[in-house]
Amino acid sequence: MSSPVTFLTDFSDRISPMLVKELRQGMRAKTFIVVFLSLQIFLAVMLFSAGAASNSNSVGTVISGIIFSFFAAAVLVVQPLRGISALSSEVKGNTIDMMVLTRLSSWRIVLGKWVAIVSQSALLLSTIIPYLILRYFFGGMNLFAELVFLILMFLTSMALTAVTVGLSGCTSVIIRFLIPIIGLPVLLWTLAVTFLFRGFRGSSGFMDLFSLDSTDSRIAVLSYVAAIVYLGGSMLSLGASLIAPAAENHAFLRRIVAFFAQLVLLVLGGFDKIDMALVAILSLIIAGPAMVIALTESAILVQTVCKPFVKRGRIGRALGWFLYPTWPSGILFTILISLIGLAAIFSHAMFDAGTSHTSVWGDEEAVVILSLLGGILFPAVWQVFLFRGEGQRVAHYLLLLAGALVMLGILTILAESMNSGAFLWFFAWNPLAFIAMLEESKLDDEVLLGGVIIVDLMLMCILFTRAMMDIRKSAPIIHEAEILLENPG
Amino acid sequence: MSALKVNNLYRYFGALQAVNGVTFEIPHGSVCGFVGANGAGKTTIMRILATLDYPTLGSAEVCGINVVHRPAEVRRLIGWMPDHFGNYEHMTVLEYLDFYARALGYKGQERRQRIQEVMDFTDLVPLADRFSNKLSKGMTQRLGLGRALLHDPQVLVMDEPAAGLDPKARVELKHLIRVLAQEGKTIFISSHILSELGEMCDSLLFINNGRIVHHGDAETLKRGSDSVGGVLYDVQVAGDPQGVSDWCVLQPNVEFLEARKHGGRIRIDTQDPTKAADILARMVKDGLRITEFHREQRNLEDAFIDILGRLDAGKEALVPPPLPTPSSASPLITDH
CATH class of the missing domain: 3.40.50.300 (P-loop containing nucleotide triphosphate hydrolases)
Known part of the structure; x- marks a missing residue:
């Protein structure tokens, strides 16, 4: 009888071990099997029924709608939700330690988890193509638009899966379940409204939106794709950070990318043909995730991480304080990137002010941008005082952020019902309150702008002071790294 | 090294x-x-x-x-x-080992050979196709x-x-x-x-x-003295076992601890085996009809409890090296 080991040839050695593991497990998971079979059975039944009663001209469009609805449910809801426990199950099962002891880096672990779910989504995608081909014969199909829509849906699924896999590094059940269930639809809707619907204004039908026959629609689709790719990458990087040993610095690449992207926007902000609102939105999309992750880093500083910076002398050391994977350096990075982002937005505004063409940029937009920036800083200020030295910083931060957003909602409702926004000034310590003030207050926008600048500066000062206090405590570790460099043995 | x-x-x-x-x-x-x-x-x-x-x-x-x-x-x-x-769910024993072998960088035939060796050593071959979580x-x-x-x-x-x-x-x-x-x-x-x-x-x-x-080492612990520095002996006699406790009452450095069916358990306050031999000789001389006299080996639980007891009593001051002051040493890491 041959040994069972001889049958271990089902996957090539070239495929990542993590992907092999996840595919072996994932293809046997009931969720995938149920989704896969249900989708096939439903689509087959639906096509046969439609074929039998195909005397209406609109039947093709109806079939398209049904195919896309069910595919969307599978790849935008079910598949991303499968990532919710991807990393936390490894952490809770103590298996993450054993993986870390192998040659797998935390990036490869997270990437393997993500690729496994995405490849199963790709399998689902490939199985609906025959139905789309059949649907073609029912007529009324905008082939190019439907393909673009399908690809966008798949890319969105990839990004949403990245969000759930990244957040699954949190062991907090509340965060892992509430964020995907409540946060993902909100995120998806915001991105779609921000980019797609902006670019597709004036299109006649829903599917015509994806024909890409105008420059606006092409820019909108490209911006949307760039935004979800960046968001997905950031979230996977967050997941890697959450499970990484202290010796790995995942903050470096993430922060460098965000820094240079902001610099590019700063340059773009100087061109008057670039839509100001688009610059502001892109700046927020680039800086937002980078800042949130930087402010919630939970890694401890070790000499191994300091060594590459210390080796490069004074400049390297100075860079280290912005690029170490700890939250104090995250605060310094956040302040730096905020200033660059604001410079990008306001340089454009200043440029506009000095030219004759009509500017869409005003104090109101500035208040919104600064309020959102303050909204990112605000939970971090609470966190450094309330949850010092605790793990699960991301979970705490997101809960505080959710609290601040709920507060904003309540304030807006109250202001509307009282028909007066004056009392909102009592809540000005939460910068998001300024957004409510814009709608309700009778105050001049310039006054609100002044107010939100003061609040943001105060938050930055508090965070800066707190960061410097902790950075001073870390000086001995840098010293240790120097000794290590001098005596490598 | x-x-x-x-x-x-x-x-x-x-x-x-x-x-x-x-x-x-x-x-x-x-x-x-x-x-x-x-x-x-x-x-x-x-x-x-x-x-x-x-x-x-x-x-x-x-x-x-x-x-x-x-x-x-x-x-x-x-x-x-x-x-x-x-x-892991939905993963057999063989696949489990295969995953870690791949993660450790083993490839092809070398990977399969290494898995085979480990399975043979740990007798996992009959379980190869069982799900690892079962x-x-x-x-x-x-x-x-x-x-x-x-x-x-x-x-x-x-x-x-x-x-x-x-x-x-x-x-x-x-x-x-x-x-x-x-x-x-x-x-x-x-x-x-x-x-x-x-x-x-x-x-x-x-x-x-x-x-x-x-x-x-374990043997030293088992043979070592107890928390008050004595050594335990099991003494068995022919005739009235009460004789052992009566005899112990009159002796210095000997304490009767516990009556047993044919004698008792005693503690002699010395590590020196010749002194124990002297005590045995005195017992015989005083008319105790000794059938068994042997040093009891403590089990490791007793030894561990004894060591903790000594620490509590302050007999053994196992003080760790002094904590370096911030000026003389630096922490390797800081928990923020």
């Missing part, structure tokens, strides 16, 4: 001092048992040695390589078996040991491997550890079952409240 060397190791979790100035060395090819109550600091030290945690102060080396400075090299030398680890505790531990041995490590660190095992599984595990020790591997193993550690370990390391309170 030692296989494991821990020097003045501290680990703080916020205000909690989990490890408090621990220093010890374990030579190559030896089996060392690590004993201590829950929360004594065993797992923390083991995790630091396995490069899974970082010391606040001090150093730890595996085969002369610092675990903080060169963790990747240490990981190639060490096999880590945690006290508890979850197994195994009994004993089988799971064998699978965990197999995983830890995949890269043929020189040092094996095992945290409570026998916890929750039935007697048969315990015997199997003990056998595997003995074979590994014969192969020259250094084994650092923690357990609550002290009698088993005594049987298989060359040395024992006792830890309490993050401090090492004893490091020595």
Whole structure:
């Protein structure tokens, strides 16, 4: 009888071990099997029924709608939700330690988890193509638009899966379940409204939106794709950070990318043909995730991480304080990137002010941008005082952020019902309150702008002071790294 | 060069001092048992040695390589078996080992050969197609040991491997550890079952409240004096066993502890065997018809309790090295 080991040839050695593991497990998971079979059975039944009663001209469009609805449910809801426990199950099962002891880096672990779910989504995608081909014969199909829509849906699924896999590094059940269930639809809707619907204004039908026959629609689709790719990458990087040993610095690449992207926007902000609102939105999309992750880093500083910076002398050391994977350096990075982002937005505004063409940029937009920036800083200020030295910083931060957003909602409702926004000034310590003030207050926008600048500066000062206090405590570790460099043995 | 060397190791979790100035060395090819109550600091030290945690102060080396400075090299030398680890759903034993073999960088025929060797050693071949999360505790531990041995490590660190095992599984595990020790591997193993550690370990390391309170071999511990410095003897006589207690009352340095069916258990306040012989001679001379007189070996649990008792009584001041002042030493890490 041959040994069972001889049958271990089902996957090539070239495929990542993590992907092999996840595919072996994932293809046997009931969720995938149920989704896969249900989708096939439903689509087959639906096509046969439609074929039998195909005397209406609109039947093709109806079939398209049904195919896309069910595919969307599978790849935008079910598949991303499968990532919710991807990393936390490894952490809770103590298996993450054993993986870390192998040659797998935390990036490869997270990437393997993500690729496994995405490849199963790709399998689902490939199985609906025959139905789309059949649907073609029912007529009324905008082939190019439907393909673009399908690809966008798949890319969105990839990004949403990245969000759930990244957040699954949190062991907090509340965060892992509430964020995907409540946060993902909100995120998806915001991105779609921000980019797609902006670019597709004036299109006649829903599917015509994806024909890409105008420059606006092409820019909108490209911006949307760039935004979800960046968001997905950031979230996977967050997941890697959450499970990484202290010796790995995942903050470096993430922060460098965000820094240079902001610099590019700063340059773009100087061109008057670039839509100001688009610059502001892109700046927020680039800086937002980078800042949130930087402010919630939970890694401890070790000499191994300091060594590459210390080796490069004074400049390297100075860079280290912005690029170490700890939250104090995250605060310094956040302040730096905020200033660059604001410079990008306001340089454009200043440029506009000095030219004759009509500017869409005003104090109101500035208040919104600064309020959102303050909204990112605000939970971090609470966190450094309330949850010092605790793990699960991301979970705490997101809960505080959710609290601040709920507060904003309540304030807006109250202001509307009282028909007066004056009392909102009592809540000005939460910068998001300024957004409510814009709608309700009778105050001049310039006054609100002044107010939100003061609040943001105060938050930055508090965070800066707190960061410097902790950075001073870390000086001995840098010293240790120097000794290590001098005596490598 | 030692296989494991821990020097003045501290680990703080916020205000909690989990490890408090621990220093010890374990030579190559030896089996060392690590004993201590829950929360004594065993797992923390083991995790630091396995490069899974970082010391606040001090150093730890595996085969002369610092675990903080060169963790990747240490990981190639060490096999880590945690006290508890979850197994994967929908994954067979064979696939489980295959995943770790791939993750360790084994490819092709070499990977299959290594898995075969480990499965043969841990007797996992009959379980190859069983789902890894459907195994009994004993089988799971064998699978965990197999995983830890995949890269043929020189040092094996095992945290409570026998916890929750039935007697048969315990015997199997003990056998595997003995074979590994014969192969020259250094084994650092923690357990609550002290009698088993005594049987298989060359040395024992006792830890309490993050401090090492004893490091020595099991035989010395068993033969050592008790908490008040005496040695226990079992005395049996023909005739009235009451005679033994009556005789002890009149003797200096001898204390009757406990009546037994044919005699009793006595404590002699000396380590010197010739003095014990003198006492035996006096007993015979005084008319006690001795049928048995032998030194009792303490079990390791008694020895451990005795050591803790001595610490409580302040007889043995096992003070860790003084905590370096901030000016003389720096923390290796800071918890923000």
